[in-house]
Amino acid sequence: MAGHYRISHVRNDKFNRIGEVNMFTLEILKFIVDILKVPSVLVGVIALIGLLAQKKSFSDVIKGTVKTILGFLVLAGGATVLVGSLNPLGSMFEHAFNIQGIIPNNEAVVSIALGKYGASTALIMAFGMVANIIVARFTRLKYIFLTGHHTFYMACMIAVILSVADFDGIELVFTGALLLGIIMAFFPALAHRYMRRITGNDDVAFGHFGTLGYVLSGWIGGLAGKNSRSTEEMSLPKNLSFLRDSSISISMTMAIIFIVLAVCAGQNYVEQQLSGGQNYLVYAIIQAITFAAGVFIILQGVRLILAEIVPAFTGFSEKLVPNARPALDCPVVYPYAPNAVLIGFLFSFLGGLVGLFILGQMNLVLILPGVVPHFFTGATAGVFGNATGGRRGAMLGAFANGVLITFLPVLLLPVLGALGLANTTFSDADFGAVGIILGNLARFFSKGTIMAIVVALFALLVAHNYLFRSRRKTVPAASDAKK
Numbered sequence: 335m336a337g338h339y340r341i342s343h344v345r346n347d348k349f350n351r352i353g354e355v356n357m358f359t360l361e362i363l364k365f366i367v368d369i370l371k372v373p374s375v376l377v378g379v380i381a382l383i384g385l386l387a388q389k390k391s392f393s394d395v396i397k398g399t400v401k402t403i404l405g406f407l408v409l410a411g412g413a414t415v416l417v418g419s420l421n422p423l424g425s426m427f428e429h430a431f432n433i434q435g436i437i438p439n440n441e442a443v444v445s446i447a448l449g450k451y452g453a454s455t456a457l458i459m460a461f462g463m464v465a466n467i468i469v470a471r472f473t474r475l476k477y478i479f480l481t482g483h484h485t486f487y488m489a490c491m492i493a494v495i496l497s498v499a500d501f502d503g504i505e506l507v508f509t510g511a512l513l514l515g516i517i518m519a520f521f522p523a524l525a526h527r528y529m530r531r532i533t534g535n536d537d538v539a540f541g542h543f544g545t546l547g548y549v550l551s552g553w554i555g556g557l558a559g560k561n562s563r564s565t566e567e568m569s570l571p572k573n574l575s576f577l578r579d580s581s582i583s584i585s586m587t588m589a590i591i592f593i594v595l596a597v598c599a600g601q602n603y604v605e606q607q608l609s610g611g612q613n614y615l616v617y618a619i620i621q622a623i624t625f626a627a628g629v630f631i632i633l634q635g636v637r638l639i640l641a642e643i644v645p646a647f648t649g650f651s652e653k654l655v656p657n658a659r660p661a662l663d664c665p666v667v668y669p670y671a672p673n674a675v676l677i678g679f680l681f682s683f684l685g686g687l688v689g690l691f692i693l694g695q696m697n698l699v700l701i702l703p704g705v706v707p708h709f710f711t712g713a714t715a716g717v718f719g720n721a722t723g724g725r726r727g728a729m730l731g732a733f734a735n736g737v738l739i740t741f742l743p744v745l746l747l748p749v750l751g752a753l754g755l756a757n758t759t760f761s762d763a764d765f766g767a768v769g770i771i772l773g774n775l776a777r778f779f780s781k782g783t784i785m786a787i788v789v790a791l792f793a794l795l796v797a798h799n800y801l802f803r804s805r806r807k808t809v810p811a812a813s814d815a816k817k
Contacts, residue, residue: 374406381646388649409635416628430598435700438761459489465515479518499776522661541661543764551731559723580672592618678716685736742766749773
């Protein structure tokens with residue numbers, strides 16, 4: 335009996351130690367994910383690696399790394415200012431028109447999902463970023479996705495859908511991570527032809543999971559925007575020349591919108607619920623100018639980032655992934671067409687309103703136009719549309735984006751399981767498209783088949799890369815052929 339007790343005691347100690355190791359490993363992983371989902375830290379790490387790879391001096395390494403992180407913090411600060419001014423606008427809209435429905439918001443739906451799917455989300459994100467580097471290294475999709483928070487959101491959605499499809503353990507993490515790595519390289523590749531048009535160079539790629547809306551906007555701009563002048567070419571009378579300054583034009587346009595919605599919502603509501611007693615019209619004007627200040631700060635942050643990350647990333651890509659490009663968050667395009675940013679927001683929101691009306695007529699779930707997602711995706715769609723079709727492209731392209739991000743969430747809700755019963759969902763276009771496709775694969779195919787499809791997709795990308803490379807080597811150049 336004593337021997338049996340000692341053996342049991344040893345076994346219990348062994349299991350306890352294993353449990354402690356596993357808990358320690360999970361805590362380390364959670365810490366790493368918490369770091370990597372912060373864009374400033376993630377890109378700072380990339381810049382650090384790149385500068386070290388180029389054997390820069392200690393002074394240059396410190397300066398480049400800190401400036402890169404500083405640029406992202408400036409951008410994040412601008413986004414916080416901007417979102418803080420937009421939230422009251424959404425509240426005024428909902429109160430003024432008394433509309434109830436689902437508001438798509440990535441942060442909200444992810445915060446709900448993490449309670450149940452937090453561990454699988456962390457694992458998929460961590461290994462998904464490794465998979466992104468592998469995909470970029472061995473395929474022709476030479477893009478490293480550096481928008482950490484969007485990577486985190488996509489990892490969460492994949493974890494939810496695969497878990498609903500009864501994936502668990504290693505098969506869940508392997509399938510989810512490989513799929514995430516492919517997605518992180520595919521969408522920047524899809525947007526890159528338009529990024530070249532916007533930036534005028536091949537240095538920076540686009541990394542934000544609203545890409546389908548932006549590509550749609552660019553395509554519509556190319557079709558409908560012939561001979562349409564750019565949003566940045568404003569012909570104004572001399573006494574209105576101050577409107578050429580984008581900060582002034584944004585402030586005045588948003589002031590009109592804020593004042594109209596404040597009046598519609600009512601003085602009592604604004605002063606009691608939003609402004610803390612400040613006069614409702616003064617509050618509306620201050621919020622409008624605060625919005626413009628947020629845009630201004632974002633533009634400065636982007637300029638600082640671009641000055642540092644592109645040279646630093648050269649060293650990173652040369653060592654790990656030759657010819658790779660950094661795929662950065664959507665504000666990276668805002669400095670190239672500040673007026674299109676405002677136009678895109680307004681017309682995307684208009685598209686959301688039209689989509690809301692259509693959903694109401696069809697007796698479907700009402701998707702309310704969230705002001706924050708319509709700003710970031712609509713503004714970006716406006717820049718893409720302007721690049722190919724000027725003002726007309728910015729307007730029509732952003733409007734199409736607004737309609738798209740209204741209808742995709744309706745189709746996404748059924749594949750999210752119990753999470754689809756929440757009063758929010760994922761907002762941007764790529765989440766909708768990936769979720770709908772993955773959810774329907776889970777509905778009609780077995781787990782083994784889905785894993786095989788994901789692995790086969792990666793294998794095809796690798797095979798295409800090597801076949802293309804070998805074909806390019808064997809086909810003689812034109813000068814050789816003449817000889």
